[in-house]
Amino acid sequence: MAGHGANGGGEPGTPVIHVEKLSKIYGDGFQALKEVDLTIRRGEIFALLGPNGAGKTTLISAICGLVNASSGRVLVDGHDNVAQYRQARERIGLVPQELTNEAFTTVWDTVSFSRGLFGKPKDPAHIENVLRALTLWDKRDNRLLELSGGMKRRVLIAKALSHQPQVLFLDEPTAGVDVELRREMWEVVRGLRDQGVTIILTTHYIEEAEEMADRIGVIRRGELVLVEEKNALMQQLGRKELTLHLATPLDGVPATLAGHDLALAEDGHALVYTYDVTRLDEGTGIAGLLADLEATGIRVKDLHTRQSSLEEIFVNLVRGNA
Numbered sequence: 001m002a003g004h005g006a007n008g009g010g011e012p013g014t015p016v017i018h019v020e021k022l023s024k025i026y027g028d029g030f031q032a033l034k035e036v037d038l039t040i041r042r043g044e045i046f047a048l049l050g051p052n053g054a055g056k057t058t059l060i061s062a063i064c065g066l067v068n069a070s071s072g073r074v075l076v077d078g079h080d081n082v083a084q085y086r087q088a089r090e091r092i093g094l095v096p097q098e099l100t101n102e103a104f105t106t107v108w109d110t111v112s113f114s115r116g117l118f119g120k121p122k123d124p125a126h127i128e129n130v131l132r133a134l135t136l137w138d139k140r141d142n143r144l145l146e147l148s149g150g151m152k153r154r155v156l157i158a159k160a161l162s163h164q165p166q167v168l169f170l171d172e173p174t175a176g177v178d179v180e181l182r183r184e185m186w187e188v189v190r191g192l193r194d195q196g197v198t199i200i201l202t203t204h205y206i207e208e209a210e211e212m213a214d215r216i217g218v219i220r221r222g223e224l225v226l227v228e229e230k231n232a233l234m235q236q237l238g239r240k241e242l243t244l245h246l247a248t249p250l251d252g253v254p255a256t257l258a259g260h261d262l263a264l265a266e267d268g269h270a271l272v273y274t275y276d277v278t279r280l281d282e283g284t285g286i287a288g289l290l291a292d293l294e295a296t297g298i299r300v301k302d303l304h305t306r307q308s309s310l311e312e313i314f315v316n317l318v319r320g321n322a
């Protein structure tokens with residue numbers, strides 16, 4: 001779908017959205033955003049993860065200029081989203097969760113109309129490209145009420161792309177959809193990213209962030225509590241624990257086992273061994289550990305392993321334990 005970056009584009013990896021000390025206090029005095037700083041890079045998929053009411057929609061709306069921030073600022077491709085609202089807004093496509101009442105309009109008309117809202121001249125070749133990329137071309141003359149749920153979601157994306165934005169915001173793109181449709185949406189989003197569109201999505205689903213994102217931001221009570229490369233996060237998560245329940249408790253880790261990454265637990269009734277599952281080619285060291293345990297005369301009653309997951313980190317973060 002050539003021509004997405006028709007608003008100037010730019011080098012992949014350079015900042016496209018810059019959020020600086022953004023705060024939002026609603027009319028009733030509730031502070032929904034607290035000095036959020038965030039830079040989105042061109043060409044990435046950024047997942048904003050957070051529980052209900054954390055401030056995801058408020059943050060997206062403030063970036064898109066739909067909600068007035070109380071303080072701070074947002075630059076979209078270098079344009080201040082208040083002082084240069086039009087230039088900022090036309091660089092953004094926003095995919096809402098639901099279609100509004102356009103049931104009797106055709107796919108072609110609704111997508112073309114969206115482009116017109118941005119004051120852009122008609123460009124049937126671009127609309128065709130968008131519809132083809134979203135496999136909606138064969139449905140272009142169908143009315144929206146004649147489409148399946150998955151097709152309707154793709155129409156929302158087509159509308160948001162109709163004016164050739166550089167950045168696409170997807171607000172919970174797979175909320176309440178079945179597994180098959182979720183996978184279909186993931187494919188669509190990846191395809192768009194491959195064509196150079198920067199993607200920012202909000203989600204409740206950790207799995208979705210894990211599957212899709214280049215970077216993950218976690219928001220909790222209006223604060224961005226973590227922004228991290230997904231791979232770096234997964235590497236931190238790659239540590240696995242083996243707990244060895246002992247037949248006889250120990251007072252300390254015997255010197256003969258000092259070469260292993262061991263800690264005493266459960267009042268000496270267990271030894272916890274930590275290893276890195278992302279470097280399994282180097283071996284887990286478990287065979288050596290078991291041999292050394294036997295040589296030291298330590299008998300193991302039972303053992304189990306556990307791996308921390310993104311879910312666990314997320315739950316700890318949003319509960320405020322981390």
Ligand SMILES: Nc1ncnc2c1ncn2[C@@H]1O[C@H](COP(=O)(O)OP(=O)(O)OP(=O)(O)O)[C@@H](O)[C@H]1O
Pocket residue numbers: 026027028030031032050051052053054055056057058059
């Ligand atoms: N117009 C408003 N006036 C007052 N408070 C508001 C308003 N809009 C949102 N809030 C509050 O701001 C907080 C953040 O809401 P927001 O919709 O941004 O959260 P969210 O993370 O998108 O949640 P969800 O996952 O449920 O969509 C919530 O506590 C909400 O009640």
